[in-house]
Amino acid sequence: MREYKLVVLGSGGVGKSALTVQFVQNIFVDKYDPTIEDSYRKQTEIDGQQCLLEILDTAGTEQFTAMRDLYMKNGQGFILVYSITAMATFNDLNDIHEQILRVKDAETVPMVLVGNKCDLEDDRIVEKEQGDAKAKEWSCTFMECSAKTRYNIDEIFDDVVGQINLSEPAPKTKKKGGCALL
Amino acid sequence: MAERTAAVRGRSRSGSLVGGGQKIPIALRVKTLTEPRLLINIRAIQKTLQAEDEDKARRLQREQTELRNLKEELTNSIKQNYILERDNKEIDSRIGLLIQNRVTVQEVIAQTQRMASSASEVSDAALPQAKRELYSSLFYLLQREPNYLGILPKVVKLSQTPAFIQAVAFTLFGDQYSAREELLLLSVFRRALQEEFNESTSMGSLLRGNSAVTKMIREYTRRDPGQAYLEKTLSGVLEAFVASDPESFEINPAKVAKKLINEEEVATGVKSTLAEVPEAERSKDPRVVAVIEPRIQMIMAQCEVFMKQVLSSLEDMPYGIRWLAKQIAIMTQERFPEASRKARATMIGGFVYLRFINPAIVTPDADSYKLVKNKLTAKVRRNLVLVAKVLQNLSNFILFGDKEAYMLPLNAFIEQYTEPLTQFFENLTDVPELEEYLKLDHQFVDVASNQTPTITISLNEIYLIHALLADNMAEVAGDLDDPIRDIMAKLGEAPPQVKNSQNEAVVLSLVPPQGLSYTDTLDENAAASNLYDETKQAVQELLTRLDSHAIPFSIHHTLETLIEAAHESLLRAPDAKLEALVTTIEDKLSALEAEGVLSRNDSHSRMLEDISRETENRASFEESLAKDRAKIERTLERVRSHHQFLLSQLESYNQYLQNVRSQPSDAAGKSKSKKKKKKDKAGATVGPFKVSHDKLLKDGVIAESFVPDARRKKTVLVFSSDEPGVIVCAAYFHGFPVDRYQFELEDLLERQENDERVIRLEYVVLDLNIFLHTINKMFGF
Numbered sequence: 001m002r003e004y005k006l007v008v009l010g011s012g013g014v015g016k017s018a019l020t021v022q023f024v025q026n027i028f029v030d031k032y033d034p035t036i037e038d039s040y041r042k043q044t045e046i047d048g049q050q051c052l053l054e055i056l057d058t059a060g061t062e063q064f065t066a067m068r069d070l071y072m073k074n075g076q077g078f079i080l081v082y083s084i085t086a087m088a089t090f091n092d093l094n095d096i097h098e099q100i101l102r103v104k105d106a107e108t109v110p111m112v113l114v115g116n117k118c119d120l121e122d123d124r125i126v127e128k129e130q131g132d133a134k135a136k137e138w139s140c141t142f143m144e145c146s147a148k149t150r151y152n153i154d155e156i157f158d159d160v161v162g163q164i165n166l167s168e169p170a171p172k173t174k175k176k177g178g179c180a181l182l
Numbered sequence: 183m184a185e186r187t188a189a190v191r192g193r194s195r196s197g198s199l200v201g202g203g204q205k206i207p208i209a210l211r212v213k214t215l216t217e218p219r220l221l222i223n224i225r226a227i228q229k230t231l232q233a234e235d236e237d238k239a240r241r242l243q244r245e246q247t248e249l250r251n252l253k254e255e256l257t258n259s260i261k262q263n264y265i266l267e268r269d270n271k272e273i274d275s276r277i278g279l280l281i282q283n284r285v286t287v288q289e290v291i292a293q294t295q296r297m298a299s300s301a302s303e304v305s306d307a308a309l310p311q312a313k314r315e316l317y318s319s320l321f322y323l324l325q326r327e328p329n330y331l332g333i334l335p336k337v338v339k340l341s342q343t344p345a346f347i348q349a350v351a352f353t354l355f356g357d358q359y360s361a362r363e364e365l366l367l368l369s370v371f372r373r374a375l376q377e378e379f380n381e382s383t384s385m386g387s388l389l390r391g392n393s394a395v396t397k398m399i400r401e402y403t404r405r406d407p408g409q410a411y412l413e414k415t416l417s418g419v420l421e422a423f424v425a426s427d428p429e430s431f432e433i434n435p436a437k438v439a440k441k442l443i444n445e446e447e448v449a450t451g452v453k454s455t456l457a458e459v460p461e462a463e464r465s466k467d468p469r470v471v472a473v474i475e476p477r478i479q480m481i482m483a484q485c486e487v488f489m490k491q492v493l494s495s496l497e498d499m500p501y502g503i504r505w506l507a508k509q510i511a512i513m514t515q516e517r518f519p520e521a522s523r524k525a526r527a528t529m530i531g532g533f534v535y536l537r538f539i540n541p542a543i544v545t546p547d548a549d550s551y552k553l554v555k556n557k558l559t560a561k562v563r564r565n566l567v568l569v570a571k572v573l574q575n576l577s578n579f580i581l582f583g584d585k586e587a588y589m590l591p592l593n594a595f596i597e598q599y600t601e602p603l604t605q606f607f608e609n610l611t612d613v614p615e616l617e618e619y620l621k622l623d624h625q626f627v628d629v630a631s632n633q634t635p636t637i638t639i640s641l642n643e644i645y646l647i648h649a650l651l652a653d654n655m656a657e658v659a660g661d662l663d664d665p666i667r668d669i670m671a672k673l674g675e676a677p678p679q680v681k682n683s684q685n686e687a688v689v690l691s692l693v694p695p696q697g698l699s700y701t702d703t704l705d706e707n708a709a710a711s712n713l714y715d716e717t718k719q720a721v722q723e724l725l726t727r728l729d730s731h732a733i734p735f736s737i738h739h740t741l742e743t744l745i746e747a748a749h750e751s752l753l754r755a756p757d758a759k760l761e762a763l764v765t766t767i768e769d770k771l772s773a774l775e776a777e778g779v780l781s782r783n784d785s786h787s788r789m790l791e792d793i794s795r796e797t798e799n800r801a802s803f804e805e806s807l808a809k810d811r812a813k814i815e816r817t818l819e820r821v822r823s824h825h826q827f828l829l830s831q832l833e834s835y836n837q838y839l840q841n842v843r844s845q846p847s848d849a850a851g852k853s854k855s856k857k858k859k860k861k862d863k864a865g866a867t868v869g870p871f872k873v874s875h876d877k878l879l880k881d882g883v884i885a886e887s888f889v890p891d892a893r894r895k896k897t898v899l900v901f902s903s904d905e906p907g908v909i910v911c912a913a914y915f916h917g918f919p920v921d922r923y924q925f926e927l928e929d930l931l932e933r934q935e936n937d938e939r940v941i942r943l944e945y946v947v948l949d950l951n952i953f954l955h956t957i958n959k960m961f962g963f
Contacts, residue, residue, distance in 0.1 A: 021585055033580050034536055036571050041436050063541035066548035098278050
């Protein structure tokens with residue numbers, strides 16, 4: 001079974017943990033509980049293949065940013081999350097994106113830009129078009145989602161895994177059950 | 183403090199006035215009843231003073247001066263480091279652009295050179311005199327009235343935040359050892375915090391994101407006292423932890439199992455049976471459990487080590503941080519009166535623990551902390567992360583849940599320490615008010631407080647603050663008579679931000695606006711306290727010079743009776759020096775009375791009391807002087823070594839850039855197609871490229887056009903470049919040149935970084951991003 005290392009990044013309070021926990025455990029947590037670093041594993045079927053996702057949920061609190069370099073080195077796919085109710089969280093992603101490219105020393109990296117909390121339409125500050133434009137600029141995928149309603153949650157992970165498969169096809173393996181994308 | 187004493191004095195006076203009429207030290211006598219400690223023994227004072235030879239007095243004087251100089255040096259070094267750090271960050275991000283092929287190595291190098299030079303450049307001609315004076319008054323007001331600046335953090339845009347913080351925390355209130363600036367900076371924070379609280383709807387969201395306020399507070403906690411606290415509290419235990427090189431604390435069953443399988447298979451050459459166990463059941467496998475259980479104990483033991491350090495660090499916690507914690511507690515109480523004790527403590531924990539202590543535990547090797555000498559190994563870091571996760575949940579008083587089930591056993595530790603930590607957070611907030619505290623602490627001495635204060639500030643900082651104020655005048659100064667409105671009106675519109683290359687630093691003296699009688703006591707206090715010190719010194723000299731027989735024995739001496747004794751002594755034996763001294767004292771005393779510092783009603787009792795106390799404490803004064811000095815020297819050493827580190831970082835950036843330059847095909851020219859164009863750049867003109875107005879409009883380069891419809895068809899723009907990064911655009915109508923613009927790529931990128939979307943020219947508005955795309959394509963930048 002192929003393993004995928006995914007990293008969830010973004011400012012404090014945008015719902016990185018909520019989104020991850022919703023995906024992995026089908027629960028919505030809305031408690032104030034800043035993360036330092038949580039890791040999850042989930043086995044799932046994507047593109048007809050069984051995959052094992054190892055998801056690293058990271059600290060949004062800026063004081064912990066010194067740890068980002070490491071996550072970025074180890075991660076294969078990145079989920080960049082902002083909250084559609086706070087422009088600052090959207091802008092904060094520029095630095096993160098730039099850092100990923102630098103650490104990876106590449107022009108594109110498997111990545112999904114995610115506007116969370118889209119259930120809070122009344123409080124919307126970041127327009128969908130802005131997310132779209134940013135994703136075009138970065139040549140990555142863009143989705144809005146809601147960790148609360150589980151809207152688009154699976155799609156995010158499907159997409160980033162799909163991107164990893166395209167960018168680094170699974171090594172040819174003689175073992176049975178290996179990803180046969182090649 | 184002074185106010186309270188005065189109040190007590192006033193009350194006692196009216197309550198127990200005895201004997202009136204004659205010239206007796208009423209207040210002093212009343213005070214001796216309530217505070218017998220202050221019985222003044224002039225003989226004893228004289229003895230001490232006279233026993234001191236002049237050398238010693240001079241030495242003390244010299245030491246005080248040296249201490250003051252050290253503090254000044256410290257403040258300057260800290261500012262320098264901040265600027266250097268910011269420059270390094272900037273170069274770092276430029277290198278990022280370089281890697282993405284968005285700028286050339288030459289451009290980055292040019293910028294680097296400008297930075298190094300701009301750090302020391304101070305120009306007097308950058309601002310015209312009239313504007314300069316207005317800004318002097320503006321910043322004078324801003325520096326002394328925290329309400330103006332306190333409103334700005336909530337309106338400042340993200341891209342402006344670093345500049346704003348630099349301006350506030352380092353330029354305006356950069357003197358970390360000045361009581362005055364500390365007081366004002368903290369007041370700005372209080373106001374800014376208040377704004378966040380006012381706008382918050384739930385406690386959960388409060389101070390949670392990364393706003394300008396939280397960034398400002400971060401800068402504050404990272405100033406020197408905060409760093410000193412972290413070193414004292416955590417360095418020792420962290421170094422010990424790293425040195426002991428404990429085995430892995432990993433308790434994530436998936437990871438533990440994987441490691442077991444690998445080890446087993448490598449050792450035996452046979453497939454592990456654990457590999458057959460489904461993932462979900464591995465956490466219950468006895469082989470995994472046997473590994474995890476002792477590790478849980480190890481994590482708890484290490485948590486305990488850190489927690490004990492933290493819980494016993496109350497007295498070391500910098501005053502400013504405690505005071506901010508207190509403000510947060512007060513505001514929480516006001517805004518959310520129904521919040522539980524624990525919930526209030528959580529708010530304090532979210533600030534002191536989450537943002538200050540815990541990051542240092544997880545990344546003690548980060549350049550900004552350097553609490554341990556060497557970089558951490560991955561294993562040690564993961565161990566610290568596991569420990570920090572427990573402490574983090576503890577500080578939030580949240581038990582681990584199903585999120586990561588393997589953390590559940592650690593709830594025992596959280597439960598055990600919940601009450602002690604709640605208590606600690608509450609104790610943190612038990613600090614005196616600002617004004618009171620800053621007067622008492624030796625750390626804060628106003629350096630050269632009788633001079634006009636000056637700030638060294640960059641043009642862009644001035645313009646940024648100007649623009650922020652102008653855009654938010656209604657909130658900054660609701661009152662139409664507010665003096666700041668007059669200055670802002672005279673200043674007019676805020677000039678736009680200038681390019682880095684033109685962003686000079688200027689020195690502004692802070693002077694009150696003309697014709698404004700601003701009744702703020704801060705400056706006057708500073709001046710008066712200098713006068714007070716001078717007078718005190720003169721009185722001490724008088725006591726040293728006066729023969730002890732010249733002063734009649736009495737426990738009721740006042741300055742008046744002393745001066746009288748001096749006059750009598752002068753009658754008996756004229757002494758020009760003594761006479762001059764007496765005159766000086768009398769003059770200064772009148773001045774102090776005029777200032778309201780001393781009062782004849784209580785026979786200037788405060789000064790004699792002070793002298794008495796100081797003489798008594800001569801030994802401890804010397805000691806505290808030495809202690810202060812040692813503290814500052816330690817700090818200075820740390821600041822200097824950080825400076826060295828920053829310089830070496832800068833050096834390695836430069837090295838990198840030089841390397842890239844010498845092998846252009848390698849790092850900078852990553853994308854193959856760039857190579858040929860790189861060569862063009864080194865050479866002469868690229869272009870010209872002719873593009874019609876309508877094509878540019880169609881492609882979206884021109885977002886809006888004011889060229890009359892009839893003329894558009896015949897309008898052509900010609901782009902060319904004969905210098906890397908510089909593009910000339912000439913507009914032709916019917917083949918006749920009508921307009922000409924020059925663009926610099928770097929300037930365009932800077933605008934882009936600053937969230938600008940368009941460039942406005944006389945006849946057209948260009949869409950910045952599409953324009954960049956187009957010129958990138960044309961010139962291969």
